[in-house]
Amino acid sequence: MLHNFAGNVEMYGFLDSVGSGPVEARVSKNSTMVGVGMSMEGIEQNPVVYDLMSEMAFQHNKIDVMKWVDSYSSRRYGKFVPSLQEAWNILYHTVYNCTDGAYDKNRDVIVAFPDVDPTVYSINRFSTKKSLKDEDEPFDKPHLWYSTSEVIRALKLFIEGGKELSRSNTYRYDLVDLTRQALAKYANDLFLxxxxxxxxxxxxxxxxxxxxxxxxxxxxxxxxxxHEGFLLGPWLESSKQLAVDKEQEKQYEWNARTQITMWFDNTEEEASLLRDYGNKYWSGLLRDYYGPRAAIYFKYLKESLATGDRFNLQGWRREWIKLTNEWQNGRYVYPVKSEGDALSISQRLFDKYLYDSGINDH
Structure with missing residues (x-):
């Protein structure tokens, strides 16, 4: 199973395929299959996909995935909570039911900001869902294969079950991840x-x-x-711990920062083709890199309107690349421990952005 590229953080999968594919391959005509394996570029995301795939190594028959999902929340959180069971059934039919065959590489606007003149966008105003038109665009569009309103409903159910599960680390991880997923798609629409x-x-x-x-x-x-599963700090600190001296520590940290931002083959005005390949939704990275990058682009939008001139694409690129290189060379020490209450923050952001968001549905 090749499920993830570069450790991108995106709730995504096709559980029905995972629950049947290995068995179908084993019993197919002329099969030489001897085992089950996983070959992802990055792990530590979508645990439900890896839980099911790992289990398939011990299964002789296809799994009834609906039944498997029904009991998943109890196994994962150690307690049966009806709202969580219902939420996971929604997720099974939405984010974990990607049947469009599309290659999933997270291109959400926050983590993969489009490097284009704003005039190239073709926004479809004649659809119930605001989106980019189908014509070829000079950038990768965010992948959306499910009903966003249904996922927001699942998040509401997650929050409702929080009082009973707030002590569960796995619950808090999933809550943060699901809130992040819903807000990321909201951000895509907000950018449009x-x-x-x-x-x-x-x-x-x-x-x-x-x-x-x-x-x-x-x-x-x-x-x-x-939640400690979404922190930048552990990534940087683990890289520095491999060093044998201060000079090597500086180099290893630069490597770690570069791997998740822009690979170092850019010029002052031309970004690397491998920018945002290893993008991550990690605390610290949003505040100090993704946010400031978007702010630069918006600054040039406002300047264009104020002066009546065309959007200064080269100016935007110069500032963005400069920001990137400065951040890559930075030595700020990011936290390695979580801070804040996941449930209360999720509730606050749900109320602020999603309760009556009018988010365009799929």
């Missing part, structure tokens, strides 16, 4: 709202919506900080 306002030459809305986007990034950083 900014672009639509720019196309309409609406300076007030561009300013208001771009600040709302940046506020959301900061809020998501605080959310991610509430």
């Amino acid at each position: 709202d900014v672009i639509e306002a720019y196309e309409s030459r609406d300076s007030y809305s561009v300013a208001y919506l771009s600040e709302k986007f940046l506020d959301l990034v900061d809020d998501m950083d605080a959310l991610l900080a509430s």
Whole structure:
């Protein structure tokens, strides 16, 4: 199973395929299959996918995935909570039912900000879902294969069950991840709202919506900080621990910072083709890199409207690449322990952004 690339953080999978594919392969005509394996570029995300795939090594028959999911929350959290069982059934039919055959590489706007002139966007205003039109775009569009409103409903159920499970580390991990997933898709739509306002030459809305986007990034950083599974600090500290002296420590930290941002073959005005390949939703990275990067782009949008000039694409690129290189060379020590209450933060952000968000559905 090749499920994940570069350790990107994205709730994604096709559980029905996992629960049947290995058995079908084993019993197929002329099969030479002798075992089950996983060959992902990154792990430590989507534990439900890896739980099921690991179990398939011991199964002689296909699994009834619906039945398996029904009991999953009890096994994972150590307690049966009806709202969590219902939530996982929703997730099974949405984020974990990706049947479109598309290659999933997280290109959410926050973690993979489009490096394009805003005039290249073609926003479809004649659909119930605001989206980019189907024409080829000079950037990778975010992948969306499920009903966002259904996932928001699952999140509501997760939060409702929180009082009974707030002591469970696995529950808190899943809660933070699901809240992050819902907010990330909300951010994609919010970015399109900014672009639509720019196309309409609406300076007030561009300013208001771009600040709302940046506020959301900061809020998501605080959310991610509430669980140790979403921290930048452990990644950087583990790299430094491999060093034998201070000079090597500095080099290893630079390597770790570069791997998750922009690989070092850029010029002052041309970004690396391998930018954001290893993007991560990690606390610290949103606050100090993804947020400031988006702020630069929005600054040039507002300047374009104020002066009447075209969007300064080269100016944006120079500042973005400069920000990237400075962050890569930084030595700020990020926390390795979580901070904040995941349940209360998730509830607050749900109420702030998703309770009546009007998010465009799939």
